[in-house]
Amino acid sequence: MAIDWFPLWLSLEVAVISTALALASGLWLAYILANRDFRGKEVLDAAVTLPLVLPPTVLGYYLLVVIGRASPLGKLWEVVFGSPLVFTWKAAVVAALLHALPLLVKSARAALESVDRSYARAARNLGASEWRLFWRVTLPLARRSILAATALAFARSLGDFGVTLMVAGNIPGRTQTVALAIYDAVESGNGALARTLVLVVSAVALAILALANRLSPEIGAR
């Protein structure tokens, strides 16, 4: 039987892009949450964490409202890029991002806050700008925890089903990620395909977890 590997590749691609986006925006958010004091800080933290606890269909609904073709954001996207965002693989990236971001922000904030504050004081005392302090001292010291969190976020964004289904649809060869493909295979009685994909996804997830575990204990980092 010829197996169509497209859903797996699509999922990996979506996961890579969404993890990269989550890392960039998550680090920034975590930095703000860890270093700044402002009103509504904990509200922001809660809002970022919300996707962890909301049902996927609720999230999907929100996303449709925010980036759907009738929304301002969706319209803007169509003007700039010439085609709608929803029901493309890019929408699947947005869906995966929603899962990856909270994990990253939570862990990165904790990691940044756990760096002994005397290092930050020392760096400032030696004339270092906040920027240099972050890149040269705080981030390297929190590196391992953040990498571990990134691995987890990657695994998480690999496996989204509900949100992707709602905002990207289930279009074989275009937006059908591996999770959706497995659902389809089971529905249509294609047991062999389902088993293969399930095993491959499990193996990938297991490998990532092992990597995350190797990263998270801070051995040799200090």
Add this chain to the structure above:
Amino acid sequence: MIRARLRKVYPPRPDSAEFALDLEFSAAAGVTVLFGPSGSGKTLTLDSIAGFVRPDEGRILLDDEILFDGAAGVHLPPQARHCGYVFQNYALFPNMTLRQNLEFAAERRPRLERHRRVNEMLDRFRLTEAAGRRPHEVSGGQRQRCSIARALIVAPKVLLLDEPAQGLDAPLREELYEVLRQVRADFQTPMLLVTHDLDECFELGEEMLILREGKIVQTGPPRKILDQPSNLDVARLLGAFNLLPAEIRALDPGRNTSRVQMGEFELEGPYLPGHFKGDRVTVCVRPEQLGVSTRNGRPGPNQIPAELKRAVEKPHLVRMEFAVGAAGSVQVDLPLAEYERLRENKEWVIHFPAASLRVL
């Protein structure tokens, strides 16, 4: 030269009482020691100068530069203050080698000069060999020297040291004192040293500020403070005195004498200015200022019969604890040899020095 007037109030919390820092001092070249028990505001003072903490009001002047002025709203960021800070745990960046730690500090300088400065510092502080290793791979002494070198490489106008000898064993401590004495000789930087170790004050300090509950209670050279603590609190903080309740019986300014009643015994001393007959006072005398001898019949003037409770051997002396009538217990420090000569003795008298008798 640093001049500081600071006030900062921490309101009471469920787990801590109110704390108010309220002090004013200046420190010139040399080492000025901030001495006091934990929680007296020593580190808070350093942190205010370095800019990690913003005081409620006051003014901090370093040479001609205003670091902080509460009334004018000036509060320079730590980056702009030119204060070297040696942290209690050294705070060497663990992800960098010793050389990189120094380079990080010197990064604002042009490349060639930076390279030269770093090498010069590594050389001066005997770190050249360990330069390529990270803080956790080098000895405690090297870490300590590196943190001092890192603070000095930016040519600070004041060097702040937060209990640098805390948790060091004796040889490392000696080494640190030696390094700091060298720094004092080679750099013109005023140094503010926080400690609660009296020996350290004498090892390094030219001036001493005694802090208690956020306030300065006495200032002066360490020897002078030990000779004449200004009040009972200071004497207690220094922890080096016999403090015995007494009452003034007679004062004679003409012959420069006084008589003080301590329990059932009377002591003679110099005239005590600022006191009146009948004042209840505390006799304040250091254990090494007292002498002991065998009792021979009637005790002479300023000799008080006492009962030996115990004798504790210290490295260089023996501390003897006596019970003295109603006055309580008195500690006497004797050189080892003298104690050996007297140890079989049964009946004791303690000799109070007439000339150096102090009351508070």
